[in-house]
Amino acid sequence: MSHEILAKLTSSLVEGEPDDTVALTRQALNHQLEPLTIINEGLVPGMEIVGARFQSGEYFLPHLIIAASGMQQAMALLEPELRARQQTVESRGIVVIGTVKGDIHEIGKSLVGTMMSASGFQVHDLGVDVPTETFVAKVKETGANIVGLSALLTTTMTVQREVIEALEEAGIRSQVKVIVGGAPVSQEWTNTIGADGYAEDAVGAIELGKHLMT
Numbered sequence: 001m002s003h004e005i006l007a008k009l010t011s012s013l014v015e016g017e018p019d020d021t022v023a024l025t026r027q028a029l030n031h032q033l034e035p036l037t038i039i040n041e042g043l044v045p046g047m048e049i050v051g052a053r054f055q056s057g058e059y060f061l062p063h064l065i066i067a068a069s070g071m072q073q074a075m076a077l078l079e080p081e082l083r084a085r086q087q088t089v090e091s092r093g094i095v096v097i098g099t100v101k102g103d104i105h106e107i108g109k110s111l112v113g114t115m116m117s118a119s120g121f122q123v124h125d126l127g128v129d130v131p132t133e134t135f136v137a138k139v140k141e142t143g144a145n146i147v148g149l150s151a152l153l154t155t156t157m158t159v160q161r162e163v164i165e166a167l168e169e170a171g172i173r174s175q176v177k178v179i180v181g182g183a184p185v186s187q188e189w190t191n192t193i194g195a196d197g198y199a200e201d202a203v204g205a206i207e208l209g210k211h212l213m214t
């Protein structure tokens, strides 16, 4: 039954039926499925199929927008559930996170932020298309331990380097660990720009954050 709900959830994103995505997410929660299982085994595979079809020319921009809307509405239901499971954890550190300037991809960044928050980090999510100077100002204001930079486009990956340079110019680079992620980002790129760590997914970001705070 659980497997069937997760498969239907994946299909609802692929078929572009956001109302079904929301209803099935509720159904999965009612069946006591863990929010993380719903995300990783129901929603993320759906987005991957949509992305692959977009890349092959089978799907167009409206397909992406509809799928993203379904995913975001589902995440709005799941985020409180994720947080509720970690209510008692003490703050592991302060994290400022956002998607870099020029890039409006929100879902992965929000998932990383929510999951880090659910794991005990105090997360300040700056949203998408975040100006470089806003990252610097927020790190100063909050005394953040970690700044997380998400980039989903090959054209915006370079802005991750710009943020690191701006932190250096502001004289605060040594006070904050920089973590980077997003589909086109790799460990090699991380090394090239001198970031402190790279995570492939939200679970990896939590592990990386914990490691950097030790």
Ligand code: B1M
Binding pocket: 044, 047, 048, 050, 051, 052, 054, 055, 061, 064, 065, 068, 097, 102, 103, 104, 105, 106, 107, 108, 109, 111, 112, 147, 148, 149, 150, 151, 152, 153, 154, 155, 179, 180, 181, 182, 183, 184, 198, 199, 200, 201, 202, 203, 205
């Ligand atoms: Co766009 N898009 N998109 N898009 N979009 C991609 C990224 C693309 C790979 C699709 C494709 O061609 N196959 C492609 C990028 C190609 C490239 O540069 N390499 C692309 C393109 C080209 C574009 C536009 C340029 C399209 C156009 O206008 N012609 C445009 C750009 C707009 C802009 O940003 N300026 C665009 C627009 C959009 C929508 C607005 C329609 C929509 C976003 C809606 C929204 O977010 N509100 C959208 C979507 C939905 C996608 C795909 C299909 C799905 C992205 C997603 O949400 N995935 C995507 C294809 C794909 O990735 N398969 C695609 C689900 C999410 C859970 O995964 O975001 O990868 P992801 O996040 C993961 C990891 O990457 C990692 O953890 C997350 C959770 O596991 N991670 C981090 C992410 N950030 C991290 C930060 C960390 C650590 C880990 O530390 C700080």
